[in-house]
Amino acid sequence: MYVEDIIKQIKVNYPDQREFHQAVQEVLISLAPAIAKHKKYQDYAILERMIIPDREIIFRVDWVNDRGEIQVNTGYRVEFNSAIGPYKGGLRFHPSVNIGIIKFLGFEQVLKNSLTTLSLGGGKGGSNFDPKGKSDAEVMRFCQAFMNELYRHIGAHTDVPAGDIGVGAREIGYLFGQYKKITNRFDGVLTGKGLNWGGSLARPEATGYGCVYFAQEMLKERGESLSGKTCTVSGSGNVAIYTIEKLYQLGAKPVTASDSKGMIYDENGIDLGLLKEIKEYKRESLEEYAKIKPKCKYIKISDYKEGTNAVWNIPCFAAFPSATENELNLCDAKNLLQNGCKCVSEGANMPSTLEAIDLFLKSKICYGPGKAANAGGVAVSGLEMAQNASMHSWDFESVDNHLRSIMENIFVKSSETAKEFGDPTNLVLGSNIAGFRKVADAMIEQGV
Numbered sequence: 001m002y003v004e005d006i007i008k009q010i011k012v013n014y015p016d017q018r019e020f021h022q023a024v025q026e027v028l029i030s031l032a033p034a035i036a037k038h039k040k041y042q043d044y045a046i047l048e049r050m051i052i053p054d055r056e057i058i059f060r061v062d063w064v065n066d067r068g069e070i071q072v073n074t075g076y077r078v079e080f081n082s083a084i085g086p087y088k089g090g091l092r093f094h095p096s097v098n099i100g101i102i103k104f105l106g107f108e109q110v111l112k113n114s115l116t117t118l119s120l121g122g123g124k125g126g127s128n129f130d131p132k133g134k135s136d137a138e139v140m141r142f143c144q145a146f147m148n149e150l151y152r153h154i155g156a157h158t159d160v161p162a163g164d165i166g167v168g169a170r171e172i173g174y175l176f177g178q179y180k181k182i183t184n185r186f187d188g189v190l191t192g193k194g195l196n197w198g199g200s201l202a203r204p205e206a207t208g209y210g211c212v213y214f215a216q217e218m219l220k221e222r223g224e225s226l227s228g229k230t231c232t233v234s235g236s237g238n239v240a241i242y243t244i245e246k247l248y249q250l251g252a253k254p255v256t257a258s259d260s261k262g263m264i265y266d267e268n269g270i271d272l273g274l275l276k277e278i279k280e281y282k283r284e285s286l287e288e289y290a291k292i293k294p295k296c297k298y299i300k301i302s303d304y305k306e307g308t309n310a311v312w313n314i315p316c317f318a319a320f321p322s323a324t325e326n327e328l329n330l331c332d333a334k335n336l337l338q339n340g341c342k343c344v345s346e347g348a349n350m351p352s353t354l355e356a357i358d359l360f361l362k363s364k365i366c367y368g369p370g371k372a373a374n375a376g377g378v379a380v381s382g383l384e385m386a387q388n389a390s391m392h393s394w395d396f397e398s399v400d401n402h403l404r405s406i407m408e409n410i411f412v413k414s415s416e417t418a419k420e421f422g423d424p425t426n427l428v429l430g431s432n433i434a435g436f437r438k439v440a441d442a443m444i445e446q447g448v
């Protein structure tokens, strides 16, 4: 009753925040056995307090485009929970960004960061600004204007933003430069920084590599591996690219990638060098990949079978949703299972709908929910903070080894917690309860 009441309450209080309802519902339903077992969580009104951010900051961002016209966007930073560390989480620049999206991401981030075992609270921010099609100078002016407000809310021990969709090395550079101009401080106030000015090796690779390490752990428990297997990947940003790279390193064959306009299916395996050139350096559409590789199949979004994502219709052993929220629905989940998929490891945040997750759990395939499987990115952000604080930088191998052991640890903890609550293959339940307990206990110990 307690859990259901809270879910009802957020739907009534925030009727338009659909993605936030979805994220809360997924978590709270799986927390029910832990709440029933430990009465203290209800006595201390932990759920009521955890679903409301500590602070929601919304601001106007005015900037001038290359034609001299004044543009107006909205900026957000939602500081969700700092029970176990400073607020930590990315910034998303995408036209779909609104307060409901930022709250869903911030809520997920609290539990994800807890799972990493590092001392990181949860937050998220961003803007409805679309970097796509903008010049470097426009992106710079937008980032500077965004930081003109954000700087007063962040700090190495307060709130440490990073990247997310639409925010990569270029944007972090402009944001950091402006922060430094305003405050005259060189602080580890953002992560995902450039290597010459406080960034960590393996941070760009971390989310993708971590997601594949997580899949490896899930499969290892069942005596399986990725070697020699066909895999599908959605997206073509940082997460997808380094998922593909790690899959190749492990002897698997990734055959798909996608963007906002369509998807590519390269039966012999995605040409990673070409993908990087088109997406990382030229910022072009995947259609360009298909033009250069005529044997590769390109399907435009408008040609996808209605209500499905064409990526999930390609037969595979393991699938890595690495694009965005709700990119994999019940129909897609059915397609994957019918085609023999045995493992889904989520590089994106909340890529599967609630119905798709239910089906994955019922089918008992290996299913790694985003907040566990994609925690490698923020984990290496935590390692970047540790390097900044100690004024040392670690070599690639050290960071990568740390990342691998963090991912192993997240799997073990999620799996042990799932076993403790009698549902051994349910890593949704396992990761949600494991992440939740640490934050909730800290809140109780720190008083009201």
Ligand code: GLU
Pocket (backbone or CB within 6 Å): 088, 089, 090, 091, 160, 161, 162, 163, 164, 165, 191, 349, 374, 375, 377, 378, 379, 381
């Ligand atoms: N945006 C990433 C995430 O969803 C990384 C956040 C960070 O590094 O702070 O976890």
